[in-house]
Amino acid sequence: MVAPKYQSNRLDQKSAFPNDFTSKSTLENDRRKREAIAAANLRDAQAAEKLERERHEREEKAALRIQALEDKDLNSIAQIKTLEEKKSELERTRDEWIGKFNTQNEELNSRIQLLESNIEEQRKQKDSQINELREQRSSIEHKVFDELQNDDVQILAITYGSRIYYDSGTSDYKNLLSKFKDAARAGNSFKVTNELINDDPNHDHFKSLIIVYRYIRPGVNRRLRTLAGWEGTETRFDPWN
Secondary structure, three states, rough: OOOOOOHHHHHHHHHHHHHHHHHHHHHHHHHHHHHHHHHHHHHHHHHHHHHHHHHHHHHHHHHHHHHHHHHHHHHHHHHHHHHHHHHHHHHHHHHHOOOOOHHHHHHHHHHHHHHHHHHHHHHHHHHHHHHOOOOOOOOHHHHHHHHHHHHEEEEEEEEEEOOOEEOOOOOOOOOOOOHOOOOOHHHHHOOHHHHHHOOOOOOOOOEEEEEEEOOOOOOOOOOEEEEEOOOOOOOOOOOOO
């Protein structure tokens, strides 16, 4: 079989320049490889640069966080110091108040003890006074009872001017009881004078005599009676009825 002429010619041309075709292909491949390597190196460089930039950013962020933590620690230390100072001040204030309270408490206890002692002393004095008054009342009651049993006229009080000369249970230091009891029994009138009382309690003043009394005879009303007479006038006790 005979090949076409043009085909034979192409084969002849290819075989006529074998080294030129190979060189071009090799150069193209080398160029492509170099470009690929350069592109890979560029990508690696960019990736490395990115990694370096990210590392640097992370380091900056870490440094900022560390600085913030250190500042926070410094603030915390300052706050702790301030709190410790306040605590010390409060403890001093507390100790001062405790000292004042203890002092005041001791003073109050002393005052309470003194008041209790005074109250106890006053209570004893009051009890003594009460007992004394009870004894006086008992004595007066016995005396009044004796008067009721042994006398038909009971005089409870004698007043002349501004002075009381006798009050039931007191001393008859002017000896007036028997004089006025006799006047009551006799039923006679008498004149009110300083000589009758044996005293002038209000010199140069007009005085009155007042006697509180009652009768104790059987069949006679035992109501309280009052004799009243002005100085220089005649007066008398009530009749026995």
